[in-house]
Amino acid sequence: MQRFILRRLGVFVLVVWLASTVNFIVPRLAPVNPIRERLLQAVSQGGAAKSDLEQVVAYYEAKFGLDQPLWKQYLNFLWDMLRLDFGVSIANFPAKAMDIILRALPWTLVFLTVAVLIAFAVGTFLGALIAWPRAPRFLQFLVAPLLTLSAIPYYLLGLVLIFLLAFTWRIFPMGGGYDLGLVPKLDLAFLANAAKHSILPALSIVLSGIGSWALGMRGMMVSTLGEDYIALAEAKGLAGREVFMRYAVRNALLPQTTSLALSMGTVAAGAVIVEVVFGYPGVGTILYQAIRSFDYFVIYGVVMMIIVSIGLVTFALDVLYPVLDPRISYERK
């Protein structure tokens, strides 16, 4: 069992190392180092914060020690990444990239985890029911709408939802994380308002997610229902409900959880853009603004934070898997 956890931990470390290496190498591959070029361009434009920008250039020179040999730069870079010190934001100097990200992270984590969990649970259960022969027949008509829903990327569904539920029928706020007048603080009124604002973004992930999870689960259930142990369960005279839950769903859930872990990447990527569409104050919007202003340190910071957090989630799912499937955790005697 320990060997299994160690292996999955190794994978997580590898992912983090991979992400930081890409962040380090890619800018240096481009013909002209984009960071350096952006800084010089900002300095040459002059503008109010001219002196600040000169400090940024100096900071950048010192930090990356461009004269040092490449591998030394690389080691410094890795060390910074481990300490989650992504350097300074060019756009709103002297704020540290990490602080900006930390302010936005809770927004993303809350609404994303809630949405994904609901989508996975409801979608999986619905998919299982559709595949179950003794389930009510009308469920079969859900397949076509579910197919359409799963075909729409989250953020485009978001657009449609804003237009219908916010613009035309004005049930939900148009976007943002909370009403403009409010100051973010942890009291009930603010939290309720923030929740109201997070409903549409979450809904776009839930609706689209339900579609794809349901169809995925339906496929798994169809093959599981053909297994011998289902036939014996029925031969034992077990109630339909029990054969459905403890024999069919319980086994079809295994590959479904694996595909949840594998889909984490696309889910996170979609969520980033959902935030952009809704102007939701999560790391997605931060990334979007950083891209538009070519604020490299913030971009790399956000990318690293998302990859690391998704890595943690995948690691958690991997460790959870042997609990679901005893064959994995027990080494064959």
Added chain:
Amino acid sequence: MAARPARDISLIRRHPQLITGLAILLVLIVIGPVGSLFVDTKEAKVGAALPDLPPSARYPLGTDTYGRNLLPMLFLGTPQTIKIGLLAGAIGLGVGIILGFVAGYTGGIVDNIIRGAADILLTVPGLLLLVVIAVSIKGTVSVNMMAIVVSILAWMWPTRTIRAQVLTLREREFVRMAKLGGMKGAEIIVRELVPNLLPYLASSFVGAVASAILATIGLEALGLGPQNQPTLGMTIYWALYYTAVLRGLWWWWAPPIVIIVLTFMGLFLVSAGLDQIANPRLRRLT
């Protein structure tokens, strides 16, 4: 290769999903070039018409804040997005076939490395790595460059599915019987394995195209696509940029979404149909 017997034509007739899927995709591919014949594509340029006009007889899909006629924009944009998808999908499939076969056929350490890489990269949010890459490419990104960038992450699913199939086929007795018949190495792959893999190769290609288009639109929605090309993703980016939703200019972003959704549905139906051919036990969807 022996000509495909009649058996396959009746096979396709019995699979409505495959046919509807292919029909949808065909329409989407044809709509661009055919549409452009009936409409003056020069009007897709900035300032060709008054901005923010709602759909009318003159401008069936209205105009955007730049004053571009949205109908020709759509006719030009759709084929480009599909082209990116097909190009990236093809690259992804090519790499996937090579890696899938090498991993599945050789096994051992090589197999573990390739499988490990594919699985890890799948869990990592690929779009963000693409953001890092796209951001670093200064200057305008061309449609072909977009395809190459996106294809960097389109090879994982094909590698996984093809490797799994090669592993199961490799153990099958007819491969051993082929060896006993005097066949060796590459000939076995081509004459014995590939024909059984065709449905899987096709559905992996469809999967790769779908993930490529999803990634492309994602990048473009963040503004990292080809700035001067009216691809579907860029149209949505400009609509977002100019808060078209809040200003109620629904005709700016709704049509691209419809096209994108149709594309994904078409791709999904085709891959479901192909899986059905690959193993008939999967019951039909509708």
Added chain:
Amino acid sequence: MTALLELRNVTKVYTRGTFVRSGTVALDDVSLSAGGGTPAITALAGESGSGKTTMGLLLLGFLTPTSGQVLYDGQDLRKLSSQEWDTFRRDVQAIFQDPFAVYNPFYKVDHVLEVPIHKFRLAKSHAEARTLMEQALVGVGLRPEETLGRYAHQLSGGQLQRVTVARALLLKPRLIVADEPVSMVDASLRATILESLRKLNREFGISILYITHDLTTAYHIGDSIVVLYQGSMVEIGHVDPVIKNPQHPYTQLLVASIPWPDPDRKWQRTDKTALWREGLAKTAVGCKFADRCPKVMPMCRESTPPFYRIEPRRAVACYLHRDSPMIAAEEVTQLAL
């Protein structure tokens, strides 16, 4: 007299896991010759997990041994030149257990006959190839017009297995490794297949290694028999005495467990422990059958019993016969020829 194919002190371990290598020993220092001078049918009998299929795959060159050698005409398979490999392929053919798995679903059944004809250049023209195929099919009791041009799923298991035997008839190799050729075919169709195998041996002088778990068919078709238990040979000799009067306790258990199709000949009384303690962890040292053996002695657990010659052409690896003369492993393999 070197045998056509020989396993010399072969051990095969299947390893699992990339980092921590946990392995199961399929074959444990086994030597066997097949396809020697007079063409004989050697039965290789054992339960699942005894390593009999692994031996077949090693002889066919589909597996490489963990230690020891697989020799073809005295040469190690791994050192054969590509040209020599082709003659090896030409000389050694196989019949597999599952009649359906042998046919590539994409092609018609003719593919399995056309490929070797083309590859080994057995016919100069298409017409000649056609007649060769038809003759082979008639040779196994099949009507060509009902068989050729069809897909595997359009024929029955019995018919498909006979086409595979026809393929061997067509190629006339020097040795056929038949791995459970009739276990998935109904009793009524087995006769024709076993009959064709015997015809291949008697009329065309093709030696056959008949791998099976079913001692009755082994008795009926085999000349000599090798009994395997968990990767080691326990008894070897002519098939008649070994089945009618088994000497090794495991062979006795196997024969006693055969359900005879005669209501008045009930299962012989056997020792309960031998029957029930199946699937236990094997002892590291000594005879592998010791834990289940009703006549186990202390010495059985100390060291692995060597082979003792109890009749001119019969040997048993059991201390019960320790007063008979010992016989070296290399010599034992000759008994099977």
Added chain:
Amino acid sequence: MNGYVVQVENLKVYYPTSSGPVKAVDGVSFNLGAREKLGLVGESGCGKSTLALSLLRLIKPPGRIEGGRILLNGVDLTQLSWDKMRRVRLNQISLIPQGAMNSLNPVMRVRNQIMDGMRAHNQSMSRQELEARVYETLELVGLERNVATMYPHELSGGMKQRVCVAIAISLRPQVVVADEPTSALDVVVQRQVMETIGQLQEELGAAVILIGHDMGLMAQFVERLAVMYAGRLVEAGGIREVFRQPLHPYTQLLISSVPLLDEKGVFRGIPGLTPSLLHVPSGCIFHPRCPQAQDTCTEEVPPLVEVGPSRWVACHRHEVER
């Protein structure tokens, strides 16, 4: 009730296909006495597994029971509602499955797989009672108590099949249907499992229907034998009578094709191919392969006729002797 625990009358089970119905079971009738061991033998594709599943009404669509009755203690199972039938399974009639390898739920401990069957039929049992019953049943099939906490992948083939036997007898049913229980097992393990079923049959007094294709196993285990061919019963009788003087030509060929020890190298098979259940041959289904076929055989279907005390055969040659 005339001492029969199961009476099957003219049972028909068809699988509709695009090119016509496959008549897997085409009018089969037989009786099973209490505490009796009945063998049902036939080659692959003769419909014996379909018959086994239909006794517990486990035929999966598109298969359907077209006609006939299945009386269990006088109750016609074909008329029972879905839920009533469910309550009869395991309680009064249970199944020992063929595919022992994956008939057990891979993610559930052995103990729970035995318990849920019992709990499904009497909720009143307390957890301790259930647990005690599980250990008792495991001992009956010769498995140690520690097997209860194991998962299926930790058991050998023989042990898995014995767990299935334990499940089948856990509620002391009156009838146990064993559908080729040992076809996937080695000969030593096969004997072990068969002897377990035999001992349990005597101790618990259940009637057993052993379905299979191995004539040797039938000879060793059953008291009465019924022979099936292409969906129909062709012969039935005491095991010794059927083996000593088989009446139906198919039975004769079937017995002779099983090699005996004394005639080394003599092979006797059955010419021709097993018929397709789609295009059933006219008259007697066996006539295309029957060496003693006469004209009447190709026209009329021979009825199953009683030619002696519980001795049946369906062959025109035997009608004349009546």
